[in-house]
Amino acid sequence: MGFWGQLRRHGMTGRGDAIVKDGPALDWAGLLARVEREAAALQAAGLRAGMHVGITIPDEIEHFVASLALLRLGAWQVALATHDTAAEREAIAARAGVSHVLLGPQGEPAAVGPGALSWPLPAGDVAAPASDAGGVLLRTSGTTGTMNIVPLSGDALLVQAARHPEYAGGRLLRPASIEHNNSKRHRLYCAAMGGTNVFLPAGQVDLADYCRRLGVTALDLALMQAADLQGQPFDCEVRVSGSSVPHDLRQRLLATAAPKLVVRYGATEVGTIAVAGPAAHAGEGSVGRVVAGIELEIVDADGWALPHGESGQIRLRGEGIAAFYLDAPEQSAARFREGWFWPGDIGALAADGTLRVLGRADDMINLNGINIFPSEIERVLESHPEIGAAAALGLPSPVHGQIPVAAVELKPGRTALAQELQAFARERLALRAPRRILIVEALPRNSQGKIVRRELAAKFHILGSTR
Structure with a gap:
């Protein structure tokens, strides 16, 4: 069916809102019609399936539409984020082999190929038949060493999205900009599952009140954002990304702002690996149980599986996992070997299947x-x-x-x-x-x-x- 085919199915089955922000909502039929128009405009500008395209569009909804249009066209996309320096954007564009950049009104172009295309583009004719040739190019954080670029096809995104049944019929709000990997990934997951993507308005907003008014079911936060939560409890699930959410912070959030706290452990190359629900925060370092579809082992330096409770390197495999890094053969050989992905984390599995992540092997x-x-x-x-x-x-x-x-x-x-x-x-x-x-x-x-x-x-x- 492909990623675009999945979205079309949501439109044909009469699902409700696709995008919600303060003001009129956009339903699935309206979103798909807009994406078709933009895909035709991209094609008229010379973009084709398989091309690598940068996106420098800070407006979240416009970035989201551009992202879907590129997936519809079968192109590969990488965020050249406005919060990065011009030099960083140019380096990422060069690493990713970008030929064109979609440039929003407040974006600055990276020096690539034919240059920037101002978004939105002039209208084009009907786009070519949908292609499943494209996907997203996500960069790793590079906090301890080299930044790598991870290719994830549209089919891989569908497999990863299926591990988030909570998005089907749900409403997702992620305050971090869509220019960040995790925000784009989870907004695409939500769309693939037929959920509603909720976006923040400009300016300051009472987050808890906004979630209540717009019926948010999942508030997805980075660790720093979660640490700042105060005030009345949120009615929705509060989901925090990261393996290092401190035990004291979890207990404070459970007791005050986030009684429905969920901690999620994942990797750019894999998506979500394990999830700890509201009742699974008693143990220090626990990230809950490994999600369905992921096989995870704890092994020693020679690759032998270790008994429950012993710490060692984490390795995993399953559908929807990246197979290599773009233009980085040495890094690819180190992380993707013998059918397994090695994220570089040290962990331990309890007898009941609970995973603890103890830290990075490199650290x-x-x-x-x-x-x-x-x-x-x-x-x-x-x-x-x-x-x-x-x-x-x-x-x-x-x-x-x-x-x-x-x-x-x-x-x-x-x-x-x-x-x-x-x-x-x-x-x-x-x-x-x-x-x-x-x-x-x-x-x-x-x-x-x-x-x-x-x-x-x-x-x-x-x-x-x-x-």
């Missing part, structure tokens, strides 16, 4: 042969009443292999001395405690809110060695 700190997960240090530091967030990492040492250090940002209006924080950590972690703690105004984060550890490492190197 593991080796102190004189002692393996220390950064999350061990971060959990302790974030339990201190003055600390808002923490990030730990290992610095190279000619004597000890690596030395654990940490950077922290304090809660607004709070004060603390680094020596006090070190004593606090040492009392609870002993030898595993950080040897130096740096208090910063704000931890370096990328546009998705993930901490960029290589920038932290550079800060410590400027300060000098710790022995």
Whole structure:
């Protein structure tokens, strides 16, 4: 059937609203008619199935329509986001082999091929028959190393979308811009399942009230957004992405703003891997049970499956998973091997099937042969009443292999001395405690809110060695 065929089926079965924002809604018939017009305009401008096209359209609904039109045409698309610098957009466009860029009114073009096409384009004739040749090109975060580009076909998106039955007949609001990977992915999932995509109006909005008024059933948040939730409880599910949602934050959200809290663990290459529902937040690091359609194993360094409870590398396989990185053979060979995808995470499976994610294998700190997960240090530091967030990492040492250090940002209006924080950590972690703690105004984060550890490492190197 293909991605476009799935959307057409929703239009023919008379489903209700496809897009909702303050003001008139757009039903499925109206959305599909608009997408057909835009696909014809793209074709008239010279775009064809299989081409790689950039999107620099900050308006969320227009970006969404452009994304669907490119899928209808069979082209591949990559977001050249307005929150990135011009140099970053040009680098991504070059890596992705972009030939054209759809440019919204507030976007700045990347220097590519024939240049930018102003969106929306002049009207064209009837578009060619729908093609399933295209998909999305999603970039990995690159917080610990090289950024990679992940090709996911329209068929792969359909398989991943089917793991989200909650979107069928539901209403999804994701406050993070559609220019971010996860936002675009989940908005496409919602469309594939016949749900309603809810968008925020311009300006400030009472999020809980807006969700109630527009009948939102799933509020999908990044970790930083979830940490800021306050006030009256949300009536809808609050879904948080990430494997490192602290236990204390989960308990606070359950008790106050998000009694229907769901934590989701996933990867750019896979989509959703495991889900922890409201009753599954008792264990530290738990991300719930692996979703149907994903086979996951915990293995040792030689690839042998480990018993329940033992920690090791996570590997997984299933339908709808990417098969390689675009133009990155070495990275592809390291992550996609023997029919499995290796996300680079360390985890453990309990006998009841619950998955715990302990951290990134690349982030593991080796102190004189002692393996220390950064999350061990971060959990302790974030339990201190003055600390808002923490990030730990290992610095190279000619004597000890690596030395654990940490950077922290304090809660607004709070004060603390680094020596006090070190004593606090040492009392609870002993030898595993950080040897130096740096208090910063704000931890370096990328546009998705993930901490960029290589920038932290550079800060410590400027300060000098710790022995």
